[in-house]
Amino acid sequence: MARLPLQAVLFDMDGTLVDTERLWWEAVEQVAGRALTEADQPEVLGRPVEHTAAWLAAATGTLAADLADALHREFADRVRTGIVPRPGALDLLDALAREGVPTALVTASPRAVADTVLAALGASRFAVSVTADDTEHTKPAPDPYLAACRTLGVDPTACVAVEDTQTGVTSAEAAGCAVLAVPSLAPIEAAPGRTVLASLEDVTPARLRALLPYELRVMSWNLWYGGTKVRDHRTKQLKVITETGVDVVGLQETYGTAAQELADALGWHHHRAGENLGIISRHPITARLGDPDVGFYGAAGARIRVGAATEVDIWTTHLDCEPYGPYESAFDGLPADELIAHEDVRLEQLRDTLDRIDDTVPVVLVGDFNSPSHQDCPDVEWPVTKAAAEAGFSDSYREAHPDPVREPGHTWSPVHTEHEDGSGRPEPQDRIDFVLHRGLGVLDSRTYVSGRPRPWPDVEDNEWPSDHAAVITTFSLGSGAEPV
Secondary structure (H helix, E strand, O other), X not given: OOEOOOOEEEEOOEOOOEOOHHHHHHHHHHHHOOOOOHHHHHHHOOOOHHHHHHHHHHHHOOOHHHHHHHHHHHHHHHHHHHOOEOOOHHHHHHHHHHOOOOEEEEOOOOHHHHHHHHHHHOHHHOOEEEOOOOOOOOOOOOHHHHHHHHHHOOOHXXXXXXXOOHHHHHHHHHHOOEEEEOOOOOOOOOEOOEEEOOOOOOOOHHHHHOOOXXXXXXXXXXXXXXXXXXXXXXXXXXXXXXXXXXXXXXXXXXXXXXXXXXXXXXXXXXXXXXXXXXXXXXXXXXXXXXXXXOOOOEEEEEEEEEOOOEEEEEEEEEOOOOOOHHHHHHOOOOOHHHHHHOOHHHHHHHHHHHHHOOOOOOEEXXXXXXXXXXXXOOOOOOHHHHHHHHOOOEEXXXXXXXXXXXXXXXOEOOOOOEOOOOOOOEOOOEOOEEEEEEOOEEEEEEEEOOOOOOOOOOOOOOOOOOOOOXXXXXXXXXXXXXXX
């Protein structure tokens, strides 16, 4: 089971890398003219100077701008004379540098203060620094972490943010980062995707990698009569599954025993439903869902367990192929309202599937829908995919590739370029195979065809043993949290 690769580590500054939270606390006390209490922490810790200045202004009647200037002076004086790295901070930065993992400094302090700290720590330790002066909104908004990730060219979900305050944790989590919290003055609770430790001592790059979410790669694949139109189809199917590194495959047109044969050859788990549908998974199947004797068209599901406790439901569906809307549109010229009216059979089949799906766990619904998407065609609101969207399902391919003109994602058909009736008419090319989901994060989605398939009918020696392109989506699953 693979985790996301660690693309970068993003460090807060005050209280995380250097012991400046104490210095900031003392500076605020000096300007406020009184000792601060625990009740003051939300207005002081992890906040930019301007926020704390405005808070003090409301309480004292002094101009916020004057208070901000005083806070800057008091804090900067203390930083120059009293900066102390937090235990383990420099060792962790050096270890990340040795392993080539980029680091960024992401702070709510102003640039002048950050540069003073960078000079003390060594500015070369960081590829990027983002301060309160560099984004329109600072912590707890996600902007600073998102800005750092954009500059580094990394995905926030593949990064760990190291923070010491709840304000900073909120910012990093809103950006999509996994979080290691090392509280300095105020406690922080552990939560999904958030690990809380007492210090950075003994934290290693390997431990940070272990905080990232797991990946789950799901494929939808119509095997085309089990693959029997192509020589040595089972070997070619196994090669595709192995080379793509997928974890779960929802199959259509299994032609009886394909799911079991593929799973046995891979050492995987499988669920066979009827003569046409199957699911194979490298992760254990803990429950089989839907009608085990489903007909040629219909749906089947399986619950898989990823890791120690995470469960995901995988459903595969094959919807009726007649009447086929793209033919009625391209060949018969039917208007949109008639095309939509002719989707009733498929719409009923999908609704029956949606009624069977549990809404208490994350779900992936894959399949050959034999219908285009309402997201791809501005002139026809194809109702089948629209019904799935109304039920809360997102189209993973269109999430990853939102422009249907630039990236149409056609899955029908890599081998049918001309219509089979011999008329020479071009075969309509459409996206009719989908990986939909509810409750997961999409990291990547793509269509897949191996080799350069020859067109029908000269297909028996094709490397690609199907008449559909497969769809492969990589999802992000949650990572665990560790207490102090």
